[in-house]
Amino acid sequence: MADLQPRFQEANLRTERIRDLGLSIEGTRLEPVIAEFQTELAALQLAHLKPSFYLSTEWGVVFGSHSIALPFYLARPELEALQVEQVGHLEGAGRAETLRYLRHEFGHVVNYAYHLYEDEEWVRQFGSITQPYLEEYSPKPFSRRFVRHLPGWYAQKHPDEDWAETLAVWMTPGRDWRKTYKTWPTALSKLEYCERVMTSLRDRPLVDLGEERDEEVGDLSYSLQEYYSQLQKGEDAMPPGLEGALTAIFEDVDAPDGSAQGPRKSASALLKRMERELMDNVYRWTGHFPERTKVLVRQLASRAEELQQVYSEDQEARLQVAITTFVTALAMNHVHRGTYLP
Secondary structure, three states, X not given: OXXXXXXXXXXXXXXXXXXXXXXXXXXXXXXXXXXXXXXXXXXXXXXXXXXXXXXXXXXXXXXXXXXXEEEHHHHOHHHXXXXXXXXXXOOOXXXXXXXXXXXXXXXXXXXXXXXHHHOHHHHHHHOOOOOOOOOOOOOOOOOOOOOOOOOOOHHHOOHHHHHHHHHHHHHOOOOOHHHXXXXXXXXXXXXXXXXXXXXXXXXXXXXXXXXXXXXXXXXXXXXXXXXXXXXXXXXXOOOOOHHHHHHHHHHHOOOOOOOOOOOEEEHXXXXXXXXXXXXXXXXXXXOXXXXXXXXXXXXXXXXXXXXXXXXXXXXXXXXXXXXXXXXXXXXXXXXXXXXXXX
16 A cells, blocks of 8 residues: 555556556545444344445445445545546545445345345335336435435435435434434334344344445446546536526626625636535435536536626625525426426
């Protein structure tokens, strides 16, 4: 590990093959976090289940496997910065968020290792695991049928995710889930089922314990440049009809009496500054994917620049509220209708 830092300084990260970057969990900020997580697992007293961990392109667990994949970009600060630059969103930033994702993925490991999805009560609580798994889903924000753990109302995506989110909430240290969900009868019932099942699994032999891994970092023969170019393919043009609304935001934000004062600032620059916060928070509260919000905000910023839109500096706070409300409304439309405007 001692020679890794010079290697990163000298190499062009964008063109070197990912498998040649020498990435591993050992010696990185992930190592103590995983150690802390393993302490949490020991408290569950599952005698036969010990998951393994590896670096891949994203968080995940292959069906039937006990190996948890973590995104490779979490292994180096340089790669985290590049991920934010290219995608605008970091899943697992910092210790607390990494633990949050690990608990969720462990839910999948438990489900597959003991075939819980075949249990009749599991099916009654969460639904059939054979339901189609769709990347695009339309959550109902604030539904009391599901727990809240990962952003984007993720438990509503599929029964398997519903279980994983439920277990993650149940096992989070110091969390009083009974109090939090006492007025959410369906979500509470799932949590109580989870507690019964996890207690019963302590000495139960495993039904399945595969070690299949998907896109392990040592097998990634493409470069970071190629990786991110693939992610950005298929970005749509700016939806028609938004230009008028965008113009109206900057025209309407001036004080009603026309007394707005201060230097004039670039509307495009403000949109760009707000991009990351919008991505994170719009996803958390609407389920609109961060990568979609990134594209939308960048399109709005580009058009604002073309129109040379500006605003008075003393109206910036009001304008930020207007932009946030506008983007959130568009996101909600897209989540529930598949389009930003009717």
